[in-house]
Amino acid sequence: MHPFRSHTCGALRSSDVGTSVRISGWVHRKRDHGNLLFVDLRDHYGITQCVIESEAEIFRQLETIRSESVLRIDGRVVAREPETVNPNLPTGEVEIRIEDMEVLSAAAELPMPVFGEHDYPEDIRLRYRFLDLRREQLHRNIVMRSKIISSLRRRMVDQGFVEFQTPILTASSPEGARDFLVPSRMHPGKFYALPQAPQQFKQLIMVAGFDRYFQIAPCFRDEDARADRSPGEFYQLDIEMSFVEQEDVFRAVEPVLRGVFEEFGPAEGREVAPGPFPRIPFAEAMLKYGSDKPDLRNPIEIADVTEAFRGSGFGIFAKAIEAGSVVRAIPAPGAAASHARSFFDKMNDWARQEGWPGLGYIQMVDGGGKGPIAKNLDDARIAQIREAAGLKDGDGVFFACDKPLKAAKLAGLARTRVGEDLDLIEQGIYRFCWIVDFPMYEYDEIEKQVVFSHNPFSMPQGGLEALQSKDPLDILAYQYDIVCNGVELSSGAIRNHRPDIMLEAFRIAGYGAEEVEARFGGMLNAFRYGAPPHGGIAPGVDRIVMLILDQPNIREVILFPMNQQAQDLMMQAPSEVHAKQLRELHIRTVMPEAKKPG
Numbered sequence: 001m002h003p004f005r006s007h008t009c010g011a012l013r014s015s016d017v018g019t020s021v022r023i024s025g026w027v028h029r030k031r032d033h034g035n036l037l038f039v040d041l042r043d044h045y046g047i048t049q050c051v052i053e054s055e056a057e058i059f060r061q062l063e064t065i066r067s068e069s070v071l072r073i074d075g076r077v078v079a080r081e082p083e084t085v086n087p088n089l090p091t092g093e094v095e096i097r098i099e100d101m102e103v104l105s106a107a108a109e110l111p112m113p114v115f116g117e118h119d120y121p122e123d124i125r126l127r128y129r130f131l132d133l134r135r136e137q138l139h140r141n142i143v144m145r146s147k148i149i150s151s152l153r154r155r156m157v158d159q160g161f162v163e164f165q166t167p168i169l170t171a172s173s174p175e176g177a178r179d180f181l182v183p184s185r186m187h188p189g190k191f192y193a194l195p196q197a198p199q200q201f202k203q204l205i206m207v208a209g210f211d212r213y214f215q216i217a218p219c220f221r222d223e224d225a226r227a228d229r230s231p232g233e234f235y236q237l238d239i240e241m242s243f244v245e246q247e248d249v250f251r252a253v254e255p256v257l258r259g260v261f262e263e264f265g266p267a268e269g270r271e272v273a274p275g276p277f278p279r280i281p282f283a284e285a286m287l288k289y290g291s292d293k294p295d296l297r298n299p300i301e302i303a304d305v306t307e308a309f310r311g312s313g314f315g316i317f318a319k320a321i322e323a324g325s326v327v328r329a330i331p332a333p334g335a336a337a338s339h340a341r342s343f344f345d346k347m348n349d350w351a352r353q354e355g356w357p358g359l360g361y362i363q364m365v366d367g368g369g370k371g372p373i374a375k376n377l378d379d380a381r382i383a384q385i386r387e388a389a390g391l392k393d394g395d396g397v398f399f400a401c402d403k404p405l406k407a408a409k410l411a412g413l414a415r416t417r418v419g420e421d422l423d424l425i426e427q428g429i430y431r432f433c434w435i436v437d438f439p440m441y442e443y444d445e446i447e448k449q450v451v452f453s454h455n456p457f458s459m460p461q462g463g464l465e466a467l468q469s470k471d472p473l474d475i476l477a478y479q480y481d482i483v484c485n486g487v488e489l490s491s492g493a494i495r496n497h498r499p500d501i502m503l504e505a506f507r508i509a510g511y512g513a514e515e516v517e518a519r520f521g522g523m524l525n526a527f528r529y530g531a532p533p534h535g536g537i538a539p540g541v542d543r544i545v546m547l548i549l550d551q552p553n554i555r556e557v558i559l560f561p562m563n564q565q566a567q568d569l570m571m572q573a574p575s576e577v578h579a580k581q582l583r584e585l586h587i588r589t590v591m592p593e594a595k596k597p598g
Helices: 059-064 122-127 136-158 199-207 246-264 282-289 315-322 341-353 379-389 404-421 463-469 499-508 513-527 541-548 579-584
Strands: 020-032 036-043 046-053 070-079 094-105 181-183 191-193 212-221 232-242 279-281 326-332 360-365 368-370 396-402 432-436 441-444 449-452 479-484 487-494 534-537
Touching: 020 046, 020 094, 036 059, 036 070, 046 059, 059 094, 136 212, 136 232, 136 246, 136 541, 199 212, 199 232, 199 513, 199 534, 232 246, 232 487, 232 541, 246 432, 246 479, 246 487, 246 534, 246 541, 279 282, 282 404, 282 432, 315 326, 315 396, 326 379, 326 404, 341 360, 341 396, 341 404, 360 379, 368 379, 396 404, 463 499, 487 541, 499 513
Parallel strands: 046 094, 279 432
Antiparallel strands: 020 036, 020 070, 036 046, 070 094, 181 191, 212 232, 232 534, 326 396, 360 368, 360 396, 432 479, 441 449, 479 487, 487 534
């Protein structure tokens, strides 16, 4: 027999009754029934119940063994009594009568239990991540992550994409987030950077003549943590294609994402909405949903009601409109009929707590409106609001009045809050959409100049002619995002592959030709030797897994995550290094000055 196991802890069935077996694993839990001791032994594959009688020679030894010790158990498989069968375990019809046992590794007293899914402080869970990963839900999450990545990889290969690996040590990027820098021992005073994304390399792969590239790519950014973003590093499904337009990218990517969510979603109790992913222009998304990451499970649509308030008796809004503000209406279906005034007042209080001036509202009743705002509007204006926002008697409506971007943000937040409070959010479904037609430029009020609004390397719609003839703020780009249930999974674009268009695009944003050559000379030089039209996208793997498994925090789907301060508590990184290592790298550390008290 094998020195450790003839079967895994998830393999035994009623067909194995009567056979002698050997299993090895961790002591999941023990139950002492006086004359009988039950030991649940666990490994990666499952749990098997083992039992020994008090008269047995090794009973006392088993009694003293702590949970999470690693044992080898020999014994005979027997059928459980009908009343003791556990239908929740694949091995629940059988148990092992223990005949021999060996302690392969004794466990010390545990800093946190593995049995059960109790909440424990983050610092304990991360410091003892190897214990945390033994817990059922987290262990399952990580296994599912592997299966989801395998499915993504298989689907990409089936569509004719080829996987390549791009460099990890590369040049520092002058754009985007902060780089992680790596000092060069052989070139004193110079540094490599860990890639924020394989962006330039994947475009160069297209220039090199390969046609369809993908990679499950590690990316490194010195950013703060969020619930949906891990500090330091993350993985993305990096994709690039040659000789394509925007719709070609959509047709290639949509079946991959739809397929993986359809494959794993039903096991989590969710399905994918039918039909192709809706295409929503950026301007429409900001108007209707107050966000370029709309959650389409929420049926509420925001409406523009600026004209209904222009020159009205509601002076606060009327004066703001003359100064350039707009008014957005956020419907609250049925709220006037089913909720007391306190609901509306609480929404107003919520807005103030979030740092906004407040949310005005009207309750739609008896063919008209009621509330402080309604008193200052005539019937025709209230009817105009009803029509624009699709309101009926019994509905409520809230208002956000500010400059367009700020009004959109407040309206979007209020839309989410109202949808949640009125229980309108559709459950058990994934609703995807493409956000398209992003503006190429925006006006920076602080710098008082036109700047890129999204990705500077995207192809402007209309090409060089649009750059030379249009107002920069009217130019749209071939840029697109994939959004699912209000979570941005990816950004992508058709790339600007022509040096003349790129130089003009950067000139509009205030970059001279010499500066562009200095910063992006490698890419520009490659494009001068024949570059195909190309485009791509890079859905975030961590977010895909997080959404499929319905986890509230991205740390629940990553093997060894850092904490909110970008520290690995288990490996104690980042850490100081020896002076000898610093000398080899020609580095001297300069610590920040301590803050003076007071």
